[in-house]
Amino acid sequence: MTTAVSTKTPAKTTKKAKKPAAGAAAAAAIVNDVPAMTGPNPFVGLRPEDMVSTAQQIGAQCVQEPTLLLQQQTKLAQDLFAVVDGSAPPPCTRDRRFGDPAWQDNPIYRMALQGYQAWRDALTGFVTGSVMDGRSKERAQYFTDLLIDAVAPTNTLLGNPAALRKTFESGGLNLVSGLVNLLTDTLTNQGMPSQVDKSAFRIGKDLAATPGAVVFRNDVLELIQYTPATANVHARPQLIVPPQVNKFYVFDLSQGKSMVEYLLRNEMQVFMVSWRNPTSLHRDWNLDTYVGALIEAIHAIRDITGSPDVNLHGACSGAMTMSALMGYCAARGEKLVHSATLMVSVFGLDSQSQLGLFATPEAIDAARQGSQARGVLDGGELGRVFAWMRPNDLVWNYWVNNYLLGKAPPAFDILYWNNDTTRLPAGLHGQLLDMLTLNQFSTPGALRVLGEPIDLSAVDCDKYVLAGMTDHITPWKGVYRSVRAFGGNTEFVLSSSGHVQSLINPPGNAKAKFFLNDAQTADPEAWLEGAAVTPSSWWEHWSEWLKARSGPLGAAPSRLGSDRHAPCADAPGRYVTEA
Incomplete structure (x- = not known):
């Protein structure tokens, strides 16, 4: 699907849609159409x-x-x-x-x-x-x-009337195919119904296919620089920090769904972090390890582009790592980050969150001991917890499709990425448990990064914060409360979609909408009550916000990398394909 890039400014769009009552009504309709989301914390699991x-x-x-x-x-x-x-x-x-x-x-x-x-x-x-x-x-x-x-x-x-009709029409062949699918999933997918045809996509060909090169590599990450798509580019580079619990190409899916592609078309210099998939040998990797690796990557970008700082973009646990980095820079007085975009990320489990229903002290201790014993938290375990948070969509839907109807699982790029799991090192997993359950980000000095006590209220760069109204993994009210720990100016944007669908939100979707409200209030419900609804993708609003913070336009670089950081591999690199 190819989409056109809108040139409308967000101010004009918002004025046309500035009807708080209508915005609240639209929000209520979305919420009422979605069942209440309750469930376990994926980092704790479900015992x-x-x-x-x-x-x-x-x-x-x-x-x-x-x-x-x-x-x-x-x-x-x-x-x-x-x-x-x-x-x-x-x-x-x-x-x-x-x-x-x-x-x-x-x-x-x-x-x-x-x-x-x-x-x-x-x-x-x-x-x-x-x-x-x-x-x-x-x-x-x-x-x-x-x-x-x-x-x-x-x-x-x-x-199931559809399955029964299929059985009569096929003479029972659907049940034979379903039995084969069931046996295959029992042997290869730990008994869970497969969500996607894993043979339908190739990394670097169908997904993560935007041209570029790896211009820096250390033990923890590869840094990808993408080939500019326009004659002129903004001076300040963009660095995307993906979650450690997933591979980076959620930001570079198939054509028309790629955030990287969209940023390049909007005259941005785009860099991407590709995290290494850790093994038990890397059990001691922790937040310091990841923040230190990010700092090395930023210095490489500064050398390549000549820019003294970068604009950071991150989602989920990647946004948490970004926040730790920004807190460290604020404590040290270092100006490495000019602005930050934080997407679908919560920093703690407040009393009103339903995400941690089973995050009891005993369950947290068991989760910590389990990853310490193995050295890693397996990505497959995370995936199963995510699935049981929405069983109708992510379990029983595929039970019917695969076993009763006897169909092959669908070929869907988002589900392919979702099933291409990674591991978390035990060190980082333990820290994430502490950060979430003890709300360390919200308490100045409770979290230390590379020896420095972190106070997010000292992070005063401009921030663009995205949440998803139907997000069951990082509920939007938790996102809203989390980012209030920051200092400086924050633009909070609420998409009408869920967790991943909020990220992958290219222009052209007639159903897309988002909510804006410049009023400052501690109550997310009050914020939503006064919000204006804009019927389009938040990407368009974001690109205008970003352009104002990306410096002047100049000629695009004629080559990737620099003398010190010469390309060492074509994108998408080596780490993304490691099992």
């Missing part, structure tokens, strides 16, 4: 014993609150009787799992769906009405949601 404990709590409530249990049982019996005698209201089919017309037209399927929804409502009503404390109730709701999703009729052959 079987925590799930067993939660189930025991629910069982204890059945004993302690017999009146509530009887009420829900009575309501369920009444709802099921209404289903049988035909007086039940039509089933809700907003859930895309039940989008097949048979769920409305076939009386057997319609009754099955009505019965399933009645049972779901009774179970949810019991948890909601219980006297458990708030956090325990949220854990119980997560557990019951997993159970409700798992036993959905669409996950069975007889309960």
